[in-house]
Amino acid sequence: MVTLVGDGIENPANVQALLEAAAMFGVPCAFRDRSVQLAPPVIAVDNAPGAESVYRTGKVHSGASVVVGNERRGIRPDLLRAAARTVHIPMPGRGVNTLNVATAAAVALYYLCGAAGRRAARGSRPESHRPAVLLAGPRDHVEAGSSLRSAAAFGWSTVAVADRERVWFDTARPVRAEGRAAARSHRNPLRVLRSEGVGSQHTRIVICSSDSGAGPPIHRVDLTGAGTLIVVPDGDWAPPPGLPVEYVQVPGPSRYRLVSGVVLAEVARQLGPRPDGSAGRPPRRGPAYRSELRLVTEAEGELLEPWELLHY
Numbered sequence: 001m002v003t004l005v006g007d008g009i010e011n012p013a014n015v016q017a018l019l020e021a022a023a024m025f026g027v028p029c030a031f032r033d034r035s036v037q038l039a040p041p042v043i044a045v046d047n048a049p050g051a052e053s054v055y056r057t058g059k060v061h062s063g064a065s066v067v068v069g070n071e072r073r074g075i076r077p078d079l080l081r082a083a084a085r086t087v088h089i090p091m092p093g094r095g096v097n098t099l100n101v102a103t104a105a106a107v108a109l110y111y112l113c114g115a116a117g118r119r120a121a122r123g124s125r126p127e128s129h130r131p132a133v134l135l136a137g138p139r140d141h142v143e144a145g146s147s148l149r150s151a152a153a154f155g156w157s158t159v160a161v162a163d164r165e166r167v168w169f170d171t172a173r174p175v176r177a178e179g180r181a182a183a184r185s186h187r188n189p190l191r192v193l194r195s196e197g198v199g200s201q202h203t204r205i206v207i208c209s210s211d212s213g214a215g216p217p218i219h220r221v222d223l224t225g226a227g228t229l230i231v232v233p234d235g236d237w238a239p240p241p242g243l244p245v246e247y248v249q250v251p252g253p254s255r256y257r258l259v260s261g262v263v264l265a266e267v268a269r270q271l272g273p274r275p276d277g278s279a280g281r282p283p284r285r286g287p288a289y290r291s292e293l294r295l296v297t298e299a300e301g302e303l304l305e306p307w308e309l310l311h312y
């Protein structure tokens, strides 16, 4: 059994989410302060230069410490140097190139602790096989936002949300702001569509369920195809009658961002890397400024989140 270790985690909500990520895979969780010694071998989970893809890493030794890092600074350099291996989760998206730390932990544990008998990744034109994704009935706005952050980082440009719990659209302004902050909306170019279900363009519906009787493990089922709709329900989700539905099994039940993170990672793994082998980041030109805004005092102004500009 491995131990999940959070290195210098700052946010108490992430501490709780990391405990839940460890519980999802039945492994212990520890938090490292400067003085704590870790059981070798240390496997660092970080998108540091030279890291190997977590999808190509085999099962790690029992007793290993699987380390994730601080929300802003990542894993401390001394620990990165001491690591026997460093693995990253490939991020083909065009915006934020990291996941929430607990989501990253869940994805890493999924591949490092097993996921045996994985389907091979597609060889060519991954984008033409990318399935649609429906986040069905998320019950919490931050979990929904964090899941959308993952979707953007894994390369989706559009995601549908069936918002029956009213956590994303039509919510109070502070709730909207918190959800969008979790999604990193100001840096993630993602279109979020309001959807109640399935459209005629979907020829195949795959429901990702934590129910142990649901079906085969998700990594053994083909999740790709432009006509495919991947549904990630938060709790129960009843498909419209008469449609061909398949169930696949995902770890859990657990926090929504962790389950959705594993699902989206597995679809991205099966799609395979972009043909140029890059992480998917096109070179960017820096912004050009023609003039500057005059600052006003806080009393005169209004606090406006960047994502709100999208409504203007």
Ligand SMILES: C[S@@+](CC[C@H](N)C(=O)[O-])C[C@H]1O[C@@H](n2cnc3c(N)ncnc32)[C@H](O)[C@@H]1O
Pocket: 045, 046, 047, 067, 068, 069, 070, 071, 072, 073, 074, 075, 087, 088, 089, 090, 091, 097, 098, 099, 100, 101, 102, 104, 105
């Ligand atoms: C939000 S990230 C830290 C980002 C930090 N600004 C950096 O670039 O190192 C917090 C932690 O989550 C984990 N993480 C997030 N995305 C990851 C990815 N794509 N691959 C590997 N680890 C990731 C790592 O352990 C990282 O230290």
